[in-house]
Amino acid sequence: MTAATNLRQVPLLRRYLTFTWITLGLAAVILVLSAFNSPSLLVNTLVSGGMWAMMAGGLALVFGVMNIPNFAHGELFMLGSLTASLVYGPIRELTLSSKSDVLKWLGPFPGILVACAVGFVAGIILEGSVFRQLRKRSRESWVMNTFLLTAGVSVIMQNTDMLVFGNFPRGISRYWDFKPINILGVTLAVDRLMVFVIAMVVIAAFALFLQKTRTGRAMRAVSMDETGAQMAGISLNGVYRLTLGLSSALAALAGASLLWLLPATPTVGQAPLLVAWYVVILAGLGNVQGAIIGGFLVAMIQQFTAYYVSLDWVDVVPTAFIILVLLFKPSGLFGSEVKGVWEQ
Amino acid sequence: MATQTAPAPITRARVISSSRRTLITAILLGLLAIALPFIPPFTGQDYQRYLVVAALVAAEAVAFDFTGGYIDIVNFGFAAFVGLGAYTSALLAVDLGITPWIGMFLGAIVSGFLGLLTGMLTLRLRGIYAAVMAWFIGLALMGLARNLVDVTRGMLGLNVPRLLETSDNLPYYYIILAMLFLTLIVLSLIIRSRFGLAFRAIGQNVQAARASGINPTRFLVINFTVSCAFAGLFGGFYAHYYGILTPDVMAMVHTIEVLTVAYIGGRGSLWGAAIIAFPLTIGVELMRTSLANLPGLHLIFYGVLLMLVMIYQPGGLAGLLRRAGAWLDSRKPTQVKAEA
Numbered sequence: 038m039t040a041a042t043n044l045r046q047v048p049l050l051r052r053y054l055t056f057t058w059i060t061l062g063l064a065a066v067i068l069v070l071s072a073f074n075s076p077s078l079l080v081n082t083l084v085s086g087g088m089w090a091m092m093a094g095g096l097a098l099v100f101g102v103m104n105i106p107n108f109a110h111g112e113l114f115m116l117g118s119l120t121a122s123l124v125y126g127p128i129r130e131l132t133l134s135s136k137s138d139v140l141k142w143l144g145p146f147p148g149i150l151v152a153c154a155v156g157f158v159a160g161i162i163l164e165g166s167v168f169r170q171l172r173k174r175s176r177e178s179w180v181m182n183t184f185l186l187t188a189g190v191s192v193i194m195q196n197t198d199m200l201v202f203g204n205f206p207r208g209i210s211r212y213w214d215f216k217p218i219n220i221l222g223v224t225l226a227v228d229r230l231m232v233f234v235i236a237m238v239v240i241a242a243f244a245l246f247l248q249k250t251r252t253g254r255a256m257r258a259v260s261m262d263e264t265g266a267q268m269a270g271i272s273l274n275g276v277y278r279l280t281l282g283l284s285s286a287l288a289a290l291a292g293a294s295l296l297w298l299l300p301a302t303p304t305v306g307q308a309p310l311l312v313a314w315y316v317v318i319l320a321g322l323g324n325v326q327g328a329i330i331g332g333f334l335v336a337m338i339q340q341f342t343a344y345y346v347s348l349d350w351v352d353v354v355p356t357a358f359i360i361l362v363l364l365f366k367p368s369g370l371f372g373s374e375v376k377g378v379w380e381q
Numbered sequence: 382m383a384t385q386t387a388p389a390p391i392t393r394a395r396v397i398s399s400s401r402r403t404l405i406t407a408i409l410l411g412l413l414a415i416a417l418p419f420i421p422p423f424t425g426q427d428y429q430r431y432l433v434v435a436a437l438v439a440a441e442a443v444a445f446d447f448t449g450g451y452i453d454i455v456n457f458g459f460a461a462f463v464g465l466g467a468y469t470s471a472l473l474a475v476d477l478g479i480t481p482w483i484g485m486f487l488g489a490i491v492s493g494f495l496g497l498l499t500g501m502l503t504l505r506l507r508g509i510y511a512a513v514m515a516w517f518i519g520l521a522l523m524g525l526a527r528n529l530v531d532v533t534r535g536m537l538g539l540n541v542p543r544l545l546e547t548s549d550n551l552p553y554y555y556i557i558l559a560m561l562f563l564t565l566i567v568l569s570l571i572i573r574s575r576f577g578l579a580f581r582a583i584g585q586n587v588q589a590a591r592a593s594g595i596n597p598t599r600f601l602v603i604n605f606t607v608s609c610a611f612a613g614l615f616g617g618f619y620a621h622y623y624g625i626l627t628p629d630v631m632a633m634v635h636t637i638e639v640l641t642v643a644y645i646g647g648r649g650s651l652w653g654a655a656i657i658a659f660p661l662t663i664g665v666e667l668m669r670t671s672l673a674n675l676p677g678l679h680l681i682f683y684g685v686l687l688m689l690v691m692i693y694q695p696g697g698l699a700g701l702l703r704r705a706g707a708w709l710d711s712r713k714p715t716q717v718k719a720e721a
Contacts, residue, residue, distance in 0.1 A: 106512075106513070167688065170692050174692065174693075175695060178453050180508065180509050181453055181454070181455055181512070182695075185644065185687065185691055186687075186688055188637060189641075189688040190688070191684075192634075192637055192680050192681070192683065192684035192687075193680075193681050193684035193685060193688075195680075196677030196680045197681060199676065199677045200675060200676075200677055200678065200681070204676070314517075315517075318513060318514075318517075349524070349527070349528045352520050352521060353525065353528075356517045356520070356521040359514075363502055363503065363510070363514070364502065367510075
């Protein structure tokens with residue numbers, strides 16, 4: 038991305054004729070054209086895109102700040118959907134019997150919020166019990182070692198869930214039991230709309246937090262230059278704890294919000310994990326903003342594959358696309374080469 | 382090998398004695414592995430089946446350690462490369478009637494070729510790209526095996542002719558043991574050559590390696606290709622041993638098993654993985670059969686063990702044994718002194 042460093046000297050035409058802009062432009066055109074053809078494609082892209090953006094944003098944040106390629110991100114999604122299903126079950130009985138619309142509106146929120154909190158705590162425990170222990174001992178080939186550690190975490194969490202809660206889906210048909218809403222001729226289930234709203238609110242809050250607050254600035258500082266951040270008086274351990282906590286909370290929130298679509302099973306996190314990684318590789322490792330845009334892009338590729346080809350090929354087509362991106366733009370679409378201090 | 386970590390200055394006499402000790406240990410362990418099916422608990426068919434599985438996992442872990450331990454790139458799609466070799470060999474045998482003995486090597490070539498392509502695409506980037514991309518490619522391959530029902534029969538599984546007519550496990554054990562020994566010898570010869578020197582240099586510090594005139598990408602790709610080719614070879618054995626092949630052979634769980642064994646054995650040693658695979662795999666197989674009502678317990682065990690080793694004992698078994706060897710070496714001169 039030499040163009041970005043020296044914008045003024047690049048002619049206007051060439052600035053936007055890059056691989057990234059052509060891809061994004063094509064995506065936008067295709068999306069708009071298809072919206073006339075079948076509006077459900079656009080709606081589905083936006084709904085799942087919001088969730089993938091949340092997953093991928095957290096994954097990119099952890100890689101950017103802590104240099105951990107988190108393979109257990111999907112298990113935090115699973116934790117969220119499990120918690121939500123356990124909490125929401127009894128509440129559902131209550132709200133179903135009551136006639137009050139307010140209760141019906143508020144019913145799903147305790148489950149989602151508790152899932153978010155559980156995710157946050159799980160992230161903090163993970164940082165303290167695993168990554169901090171390794172960091173104290175050795176930072177040699179940190180990225181690969183932590184990747185392996187998170188793979189271990191993933192296996193443990195998945196199989197513990199299977200042992201304790203059993204290998205069967207705990208799903209719900211819907212969170213909000215209302216009539217579908219009609220927007221611009223598209224009938225839209227309330228759940229889809231709410232999920233989109235939740236995703237937008239959370240992503241906006243997340244972006245504001247990173248850009249405007251002192252803590253967010255500290256996190257960005259650590260991701261840019263750890264030693265420098267430490268010299269400026271930032272407590273690294275605090276930032277690490279918060280980073281993993283936040284990212285886990287986002288994953289758990291995504292899991293809880295999608296409970297009506299993906300019932301809680303021990304392996305429910307695998308598909309979202311894969312998508313989050315697609316996005317992060319596409320957008321460039323550790324690039325949080327890129328990951329949020331990429332979330333929508335990957336959602337679009339998936340929805341189009343499912344619609345025009347078949348659901349079975351949903352994993353194959355994005356892989357082919359990623360191979361293209363790696364061939365032409367190895368640092369990712371929004372390529373920022375985030376390099377850890379501990380890497381060579 | 383033990384001399385590398387020995388604290389005292391290395392004299393020529395010590396190098397010989399220590400490498401001779403390594404050689405003797407290796408031969409003794411090899412003989413033990415050959416004699417194992419005749420030692421009481423392993424005489425039954427059940428236990429001999431565990432032995433075959435253990436030797437297969439050992440061979441896979443050695444091939445895995447060749448990349449994981451030396452160039453520090455974790456092949457997260459390892460099981461898929463095994464599966465690609467398995468499917469290649471199986472389909473050649475089923476559709477074209479090519480004998481498995483040739484098919485296994487053709488499977489190795491196909492897996493190696495895919496490894497070459499993957500490596501050329503990702504290994505010029507940071508290691509994590511190769512790891513994640515191998516995972517993606519593994520998932521895509523598994524998707525292909527599932528979806529191309531006309532060719533692979535999908536989840537129904539492919540009926541594959543077995544290597545031998547017999548249902549006895551013993552001959553299979555000796556075949557896979559021979560493959561394990563061959564792999565160990567070939568890979569250690571590569572590691573001892575100037576290729577191995579380059580691999581280790583790159584694994585420790587890419588910049589320094591580049592500064593000393595090594596083209597990192599080329600060596601990384603060579604290493605990755607060789608490892609994938611061996612994975613494909615063992616896949617061929619897998620297919621023609623079990624006689625039935627489903628896309629599950631490419632599942633992530635299998636990669637996790639292999640990498641756990643490789644890392645507990647000790648990264649960058651090759652033989653550590655081969656030794657530890659036997660007790661670990663047999664123990665886990667016993668755990669799986671005796672605690673069948675608690676599915677997944679053996680995977681939790683693997684996960685916990687992997688994490689403990691990664692954090693507290695990064696050298697694994699090989700690291701422990703090397704330290705023990707160095708300790709033995711450091712004791713010898715003092716004894717000599719005392720005699721003199």
